[in-house]
Amino acid sequence: MERKVLLAPLDPVHDIGLKMIKRGLEESGLETRLLPPDTPPEEIIRIALDENYNTLLLSRTLGYGVAELLARFVDLADAAGLREKVKIGIGGMAIRQELAAELGFDAGFGPGTTVEEAVAFVEGREYNPEETIIKKEKTDFTAPYKYTYVNQTIGNLLDKISQQIISWASNKTSPGVERAKLREELWDYQSFLKMQESQEFLKKYPELCDQVPKEYYLQGKIHPKTRELTKEELENYQKFITEIKEKMKVKKLQHTRKLPVVWNQYGTGCPFMDIGHIKVSESWGADGVVHFDPSWGARTEGFLGGDLTHQEDGTVITPNNLARIYQSLEKSTLWQVRAHRGLNTPETVVLAGKIGADFTKINVCYGSLAAGTDPARLTVDGFSAIKYATKYKMPFDIVTNEELTGVPAYKAFAGMLIMADLAIKLGSRPILQPLFAYSPEMMIGGQMEDNYIDFNAAKIYALRSIIDAPIWPGAPIGFLTQTEDRVQSSMATSLHALLATALGVDAISIASADEAYSGGPISVPSKIDTLRGVEESFRFLGNAGIKPTSKAEQWQNEIVKGIEEVLKQVLAKGDFVQALYDGLLGTREEGAYPGRAGRNTVQES
Amino acid sequence: MQTIIIGIAGTAKNTGKTTTTSFIMAEVKKNEKLNLGLTSIGYDGEDIDNVTGLPKPKIEVWPGVLVAVAEKCLKVSTAEVEVLEVTKFATPLGKIILGKVTKGGRLVVAGPNKSSELRQVLNKLRQHNLNLIIVDGALNRIAPMVEVEGLILTTGAARKSKISDLAFETHCMVEVFSYPVLDIEHNTVSLNSILSSDEVDELLSQLEKVSTVYIKGVIGEKSLMYLVEKAEKLSGKKLIFPDPIKLMVIGDINKIHNVFAQLKQKGIEIGVRKHIKIIALTINPYYPKYRFNSDDYEASYVNKEKLYQEIASKVSVNVYNVVEEGGAGLFQDIISATDNSL
Secondary structure, three states: OOOEEEEEEOOOOOOHHHHHHHHHHHHOOOEEEEOOOOOOHHHHHHHHHHOOOOEEEEEOOOOOOHHHHHHHHHHHHHHOOHHHOOEEEEEOOOOOHHHHHHHOOOEEEOOOOOHHHHHHHHHOOOOOHHHHOOOOOOOOOOOOOOOOEOOHHHHHHHHHHHHHHHHHHOOEEOHHHHHHHHHHHHOOHHHHHOOOOOHHHHHHHHHHOOHHHHHHHHHOOOOOOEEEOOHHHHHHHHHHHHHHHHHOOOOOOOOOOOOOEEEEEOOOOOHHHHHHHHHHHHHOOOOEEEEOOOHHHHOOOOOOOOOEEEOOOOOOOOHHHHHHHHHHOOOOOEEEEEOOOOOOHHHHHHHHHHHOOOEEEOOHHHHHHOOOEOHHHHHHHHHHHHHHHHHOOOOEEEEOHHHHHOOOHHHHHHHHHHHHHHHHHOOOOEEEEOEEEOOHHHHHHOOOOOOOHHHHHHHHHHHHOOEOOOEOOEEEEEEOOOOOOHHHHHHHHHHHHHHHHHOOOOEEEEOOOOOOOOOOOOOHHHHHHHHHHHHHHHHHHOOOOOOOOOHHHHHHHHHHHHHHHHHHHHHHHOOHHHHHHOOOOOOOOOOOOOOOEOOOOOEEO | OOOEEEEEEEOOOOOOHHHHHHHHHHHHHHOOOOOEEEEEOOOEOOOEOOOOOOEOOOOEEOOOOEEEEEHHHHHOOOOEEEEEEEEEEEEOOEEEEEEEEEEOEEOOEOOOOOHHHHHHHHHHHHOOOOOEEEEEOEOOEOHHHHHOOEEEEEEEOOOOOOHHHHHHHHHHHHHHOOOOEOOOOOOEEEEOOEOOHHHHHHHHOOOOOOOEEEEOOOEOHHHHHHHHHOHHHHOOOEEEEOOHHHHHOOOOHHHHHHHHHHHHHOOOEEEEOOOOEEEEEEEEOEEEEEEOOOOEEEEEEOOHHHHHHHHHOOOOOEEEOHHHHOOHHHHHHHHHHHHOOO
């Protein structure tokens, strides 16, 4: 049967949407007629009746009294007998199916309506949205890199420093390393799921822990800052996951480029709330999610067990919490479990690796200079952690957040490159993580007085001039440029994403719009703010670029020179750990204080 | 068993359709012998208004109530419904199903939204030995209400916040619903809808030898104005419409009422073929007030006593503010109207 479609904008001006649909309908072989804007309702109805149209598609932007106006149109059409002969659809920016039903239409077409959807409506077919479901797969963005040095001088310096670290660390151990070993040898994820954990593990593990975890295992005492989720909460949790998984649809943020991969962190303190956040991140297009633990967890020897929640930043690492979170992830979602800074670094890598994490995060320099862990302890633990990351095939990023305390970028980069080289030698795939931030160095030095582009670009250029390795600015991008104003904050994140994309980096971490000022768990709307903002920045940029000023090249050279100088000093010291204590990778004046947690716990093995 | 079908039609959004429905339902629930059917031509029972973003009243159903709703409503309701039949009638929210409530709770009600489908769905519901079927309305929509036997008209400040204007408009509406039922005689000219001046001219050219004009569909507002200009040609004849609802949909009801008054003055007898009774009026002092500063709406109210007095003084049917006085009186009016065979 021949199908004729009448299109009419019930609007004084706008008919672009209908013109687009009209083109699609014609390409599908349908006969169409578009009436001019502002044709009176009775005229539209008369034409539809007289000329035997099968379908009438209207469009209208919503505003004052428009719902009533549309309802009146439907009533007039109904009373005139048109509804019995002609299907009527309504399209517009504010149209949703519920509103279309309420207004009395046969279908509603909101933003994102595809031509296929309109054709299906005209042809009386059920529209199958399966056709438009985005297929998403995990991306190993480290794969294309060879980890070869472009700057041989720096490569040679790093080679010697790494050899020194390897020879120093190889015959040392710590409680953290021993726990990781125990977890590696005696703990099995599948047995854990069947509630058949090794008795030997449970017997030996508490002996390697601090008082609080020890009391948990031996006396069942809960950490005073935490509580167990109740049975009812866990049942609701399971119900929530089952229900939400049924309706989950993932989305892609990238436009015409495949990269950067976009990461979002959760860590609300509550694993239940985390999953809500993760599902939002997935639905709004994040490619990966990052688990971070509370700061007290990093200063405690040993992990707790159970389904623990608390009202602090960071979600407690327990096998239960990680397993629940892992099971809630969509197949395409990358999962990173941070291990970088504390007394449980190697064990975190083992636990995350066994449960199924894709990425981890390790940096001895940051963890020992700006996150409170003793340099010697974290060097031994970091060395062990990198080997487990290799075993579990988990690439890891090397964060340079010591910049936030005031350590200059070149020093933080020198530390990052030492870790990267060590990782390469241990068979791992490290990812460089320069900060995209308005760091204290910039505030004091004035390099960002004019723009946020040049210095961040200089960082990327500098790293690329040294080594062929993946780069993942973070974490999050735009650190210290965001304010409590959600619009400003989202804009700042989106513009940094724009810059990162223009610079061709592999991944970015983005914060929610309220992350710096939330005063509690971050909110879902704020999370969506930045995901949408970043999506729009990708759309805006496409394959175009951003041109930094000549300052970027100047600063690139300065950074590279600075890195080389620092590495020479570290090498001259002949002792990487001592170099950390002595401030060669960040001084006390720069806010880098060698940590105390785990001091004097390193032993010869 | 005779099934009574009543419609709850509003003059605008937020005039109290769902609240009125809920109060009538509460009265039905008190009488265990009564079997209730429920549907809607709109989308009711949601938490937040689709347009204003303000909270909305909810519809609570109990086991045994028969409902005709779109498939997707069931997913967002807390009430549980056993599906008895999936009809062929498609809506933006899926096909209309007939179902029986098995577990009480909140129900989102979006049903058939056009006359022809409402008629067929009501016929299906009728087969289930129901005493009363309530058809909840949508916004200011009224066309599908041609399928019901009696109407509860809801109006209030959400329609017009100036009480005197609202009272006058309500008076006009009740008047339109009071036009007499007229018979179609042999020498009648029948036309489908009149939606252009050409069609008016065509009608006028056929008036010789006929005493009655019957417009089977609707007449457009501009066409009606054009007809008024030529009204003397219709003098002494009858102008009949199928039902008062066909007059309600023409346009601004004050204007329409005024035009028909002019036609009557020119010796034209106006009437309908089918009478639809307004059983009662309910009024609502609430209205969503637009806030320019924040581009959203806030809840506001007009003086409820003044609203009641002005409207009650201008109409010939009972007026209720169900939130203030409950649904007993209104329900009694429905029963009385039923006894008088609607």
